[in-house]
Amino acid sequence: MLVHLKKLVQKAEKGNYAIGAFNSFNLETTLGIARAAVKLKAPVIIQVSETTIVYAGLKPITHIVETIAKNEAVHVPVVLHLDHGKKFSSVAECIEAGFTSIMIDVSDLAFDENVKITKMAVDYAHKRDIWAQGELGKVIRDAKDIKKGEVREETMTNPKEAGKFVKGTGVDTLAVAIGNVHGIEKMINGVPQLDYKRLEEIKLQVGKIPLVLHGASGIGEKEIKKAIDLGVRIINIDTEIRLAFTDALRQSLIKYKSEIDPREIMEEPIQAVEALIEKKIKMFGSEGKG
Numbered sequence: 001m002l003v004h005l006k007k008l009v010q011k012a013e014k015g016n017y018a019i020g021a022f023n024s025f026n027l028e029t030t031l032g033i034a035r036a037a038v039k040l041k042a043p044v045i046i047q048v049s050e051t052t053i054v055y056a057g058l059k060p061i062t063h064i065v066e067t068i069a070k071n072e073a074v075h076v077p078v079v080l081h082l083d084h085g086k087k088f089s090s091v092a093e094c095i096e097a098g099f100t101s102i103m104i105d106v107s108d109l110a111f112d113e114n115v116k117i118t119k120m121a122v123d124y125a126h127k128r129d130i131w132a133q134g135e136l137g138k139v140i141r142d143a144k145d146i147k148k149g150e151v152r153e154e155t156m157t158n159p160k161e162a163g164k165f166v167k168g169t170g171v172d173t174l175a176v177a178i179g180n181v182h183g184i185e186k187m188i189n190g191v192p193q194l195d196y197k198r199l200e201e202i203k204l205q206v207g208k209i210p211l212v213l214h215g216a217s218g219i220g221e222k223e224i225k226k227a228i229d230l231g232v233r234i235i236n237i238d239t240e241i242r243l244a245f246t247d248a249l250r251q252s253l254i255k256y257k258s259e260i261d262p263r264e265i266m267e268e269p270i271q272a273v274e275a276l277i278e279k280k281i282k283m284f285g286s287e288g289k290g
């Protein structure tokens with residue numbers, strides 16, 4: 001079923017676990033995510049980015065997730081979330097289309113501008129009873145030039161600013177930059193260390209606001225559990241879903257090289273996504289919480 005994010009996060013807070021926020025790109029990845037959630041009775045956030053909306057169209061991708069949530073995942077809670085909404089108009093359009101959660105990410109801008117635009121989106125979402133996520137600090141993408149263990153202070157979330165940001169914007173959840181990075185690079189050259197001291201300080205400054213860990217592909221179970229203990233309630237996985245799907249698709253095309261029915265070729269990629277999501281749900285502690 002399609003639900004609001006609030007109750008899911010409140011329950012996760014009480015139970016000290018995190019909800020997986022998994023990126024969907026199409027029908028097949030949505031099916032893989034939903035089937036894992038059903039199998040493990042876990043709440044899930046199915047999120048789409050602006051680039052997926054360009055690829056699939058807003059209405060088609062909304063209807064795919066909505067319909068699967070209402071039919072295939074009828075007994076587990078599913079949130080449809082906009083990941084990294086870069087423009088206020090994206091936020092408005094997604095809420096209008098039926099999303100049950102949004103993110104406004106203007107973390108490229110200077111602090112005051114970030115606060116101003118984030119607040120606009122938050123106010124718009126709250127008027128329509130939707131929760132909004134903001135980002136402070138910059139979760140960078142494919143940081144080839146950053147050496148392992150190197151800290152770029154200017155890209156990290158400043159704990160004191162985080163307190164001010166939450167108060168100034170009214171965000172319901174906050175995406176933090178504590179060494180986590182987006183993209184494929186870390187899967188090749190090693191996942192960066194998370195700055196837990198910074199995470200602890202951020203949590204002290206923002207109080208009850210649940211924290212969101214982006215770029216969590218490849219991060220090990222021990223590190224994930226520590227982040228959850230320090231207040232992370234939503235964990236985003238994108239890159240590993242892309243890898244699981246495309247690797248299985250390549251193998252499937254070789255294995256069934258004479259097959260011309262796309263449905264036959266797609267079955268194993270769907271299963272690969274399902275298996276990955278099951279692994280993540282167990283790691284995040286949300287199995288049986290739906």
Ligand SMILES: [Zn+2]
Nearest residue numbers: 182214215236
């Ligand atoms: Zn992200």
